[in-house]
Amino acid sequence: MSSSVNSTVSIPAIIDSPLVDKAFLLLETISEESFWVNLLGERLLKILKRYFGSDVVFLGIIVYMAPIIGVYFNNLLLVCTVWFRERFYVTLQVKDSEDIFEGIQEYVATKAKEIKHLRSMEARDKPEEENIELQGPSPPPKIDLYPLVDTEQVIWYKGYKFWVSFRKDISKSKYAHHYGNNLGDLLNMVSQTPVVHVTMRSSNIKLLRQFLQEWVTLHHEKKHGKLLIYKCVHTRYEGEEWRQVGSKELRSFDSVILKPGQKEVLLADIQRFRRREKWYSQRGIPYRRGYLLYGPPGTGKTSFVQSIASKINMNVAIISLSGSLTDDSFSYLVSETPRNSILVIEDIDHCHISDVSDGDSSAPDSGGKGKITMSGLLNALDGVTAQEGSMVFMTCNSIEALQPALLRPGRIDMKMELGYANKKQIEDMFWRFMDLDIDADMSEKEKKIRSDKLDKVVVKFVDMIPDEKVTPAELQNFFIMNMDGYEENNGYEYIIEKIPELLESIERDRQQARDHKNRAKNVVQGTEPVEPVKPVEPVKAVEPIESTKPVEAEDSMDTDSLIPPTPPSDPEDAIGST
Numbered sequence: 001m002s003s004s005v006n007s008t009v010s011i012p013a014i015i016d017s018p019l020v021d022k023a024f025l026l027l028e029t030i031s032e033e034s035f036w037v038n039l040l041g042e043r044l045l046k047i048l049k050r051y052f053g054s055d056v057v058f059l060g061i062i063v064y065m066a067p068i069i070g071v072y073f074n075n076l077l078l079v080c081t082v083w084f085r086e087r088f089y090v091t092l093q094v095k096d097s098e099d100i101f102e103g104i105q106e107y108v109a110t111k112a113k114e115i116k117h118l119r120s121m122e123a124r125d126k127p128e129e130e131n132i133e134l135q136g137p138s139p140p141p142k143i144d145l146y147p148l149v150d151t152e153q154v155i156w157y158k159g160y161k162f163w164v165s166f167r168k169d170i171s172k173s174k175y176a177h178h179y180g181n182n183l184g185d186l187l188n189m190v191s192q193t194p195v196v197h198v199t200m201r202s203s204n205i206k207l208l209r210q211f212l213q214e215w216v217t218l219h220h221e222k223k224h225g226k227l228l229i230y231k232c233v234h235t236r237y238e239g240e241e242w243r244q245v246g247s248k249e250l251r252s253f254d255s256v257i258l259k260p261g262q263k264e265v266l267l268a269d270i271q272r273f274r275r276r277e278k279w280y281s282q283r284g285i286p287y288r289r290g291y292l293l294y295g296p297p298g299t300g301k302t303s304f305v306q307s308i309a310s311k312i313n314m315n316v317a318i319i320s321l322s323g324s325l326t327d328d329s330f331s332y333l334v335s336e337t338p339r340n341s342i343l344v345i346e347d348i349d350h351c352h353i354s355d356v357s358d359g360d361s362s363a364p365d366s367g368g369k370g371k372i373t374m375s376g377l378l379n380a381l382d383g384v385t386a387q388e389g390s391m392v393f394m395t396c397n398s399i400e401a402l403q404p405a406l407l408r409p410g411r412i413d414m415k416m417e418l419g420y421a422n423k424k425q426i427e428d429m430f431w432r433f434m435d436l437d438i439d440a441d442m443s444e445k446e447k448k449i450r451s452d453k454l455d456k457v458v459v460k461f462v463d464m465i466p467d468e469k470v471t472p473a474e475l476q477n478f479f480i481m482n483m484d485g486y487e488e489n490n491g492y493e494y495i496i497e498k499i500p501e502l503l504e505s506i507e508r509d510r511q512q513a514r515d516h517k518n519r520a521k522n523v524v525q526g527t528e529p530v531e532p533v534k535p536v537e538p539v540k541a542v543e544p545i546e547s548t549k550p551v552e553a554e555d556s557m558d559t560d561s562l563i564p565p566t567p568p569s570d571p572e573d574a575i576g577s578t
């Protein structure tokens, strides 16, 4: 009981304190008339008394002074709040241009999703987690939820309370100067960049920093071991922007099967380049390296870049020139390539070869598809906007369609053809899919039996698939469809029996490609009206061959065709050209 009395401070004790005593003395002094006479003089005091004695004048003064007093009062309140917050709260602001922004945003979004009573959130496209294919139709987009801009989220972490708000920071739009003042201002308003404010009840800013670091690290670890894929997307006000469209498991270097030495040569060049940053800067050489991978579709260009990025711990940022980019937007994208990403420019043979900037759809080879010109492309690649330290991979189907200016060293430092599979690649592809070692459930005895059978089949398989005529993608597709028939067919001979069917279907695809190309050529030259594509003949079932003698199969193939073909209309367009 006595301890509680001692611990509370009584009101008389406060009144007796010297500070309060001084305050009382001041109030007593200013209530004395002699004080005001001394301060203002007797005459002025008399006048003031006369006016302030009138209620009307007093009310007028109050009405006049009220807003001024209000402003001062507000400011005082603000100062007090700031003082209070600074003493008891700490805040950090992060702009969205910082790498850590994403980690903080993801963490807060995850926490906010756990809040039961939350009623409004922003829905965004969810990046695909895995197994996204860079070709073919994309799966339907998925929804992810994020905190709304200009609302405050309250979250808890390690027993601390945090107030997190996402806001728009006022900054100039990069396109505002293109427009008049009013439109420019409007554009600035809509293009404010997002920032996040994180406030914590503590006076220790280092602690807040440590917590934010933990959020960012958590996010990073979640992504660790993934290859991030960025692609450019079109936004309403800002034009083209980079956006992370997915993440994939790292692509192993071994999973890409090229001609002997190709992978090693390119990797060695990249590693040399990465070691020599200082060397480049000492000699004043722009620190960047350009690579060109060319070859028919499905020979592994995209896969190879992904496997390299995985190997050197980088991500990939992909631009396709077959889209509707302009020189300006392309140049912007190049200069804003996401950090730690290899820039991949696909279909480089699809851009105009004209030097006219915009709207030239008459340029040869343009097909009227995009508005980017070769000069725009070159400027973006080696102009001031090109990112220092960048690695650019360009891919194309036909190197002949490229201007020599693009191919010169400094823009493209190494060219590599990824062509149709040779015999060694065919064999490697076979083992990539028929590898029994990865089947953990199989007994050693069973493995031995099967592997002896495979050893015989692989020889026939490699013999029967013509050299440099089939793409690795076509072989991959064949194996995916046929690799699991051992039990059903009582052996692996069925693989050999399926080869004529494979070759026939490939030949049909090639013929279709040739027809398409010829039609496009004739339409450009104006010699043929655009006709609808004729339906392809249904695939005829191929008689399984009695014995799988490789010699007979090879005899039936000429150098330009996989099965006895109808001669191509243009010798140049025979199999192998795309």
Ligand SMILES: Nc1ncnc2c1ncn2[C@@H]1O[C@H](COP(=O)(O)OP(=O)(O)OP(=O)(O)O)[C@@H](O)[C@H]1O
Pocket (backbone or CB within 6 Å): 135, 255, 256, 257, 258, 295, 296, 297, 298, 299, 300, 301, 302, 303, 304, 397, 472, 473, 474, 476
């Ligand atoms: N050399 C290869 N080694 C292993 N797999 C390959 C190879 N080439 C192609 N593939 C497989 O074929 C598919 C398509 O390959 P990819 O997209 O890399 O070809 P591409 O040459 O980039 O084609 P495009 O010119 O149409 O972009 C992928 O699933 C890939 O795994």
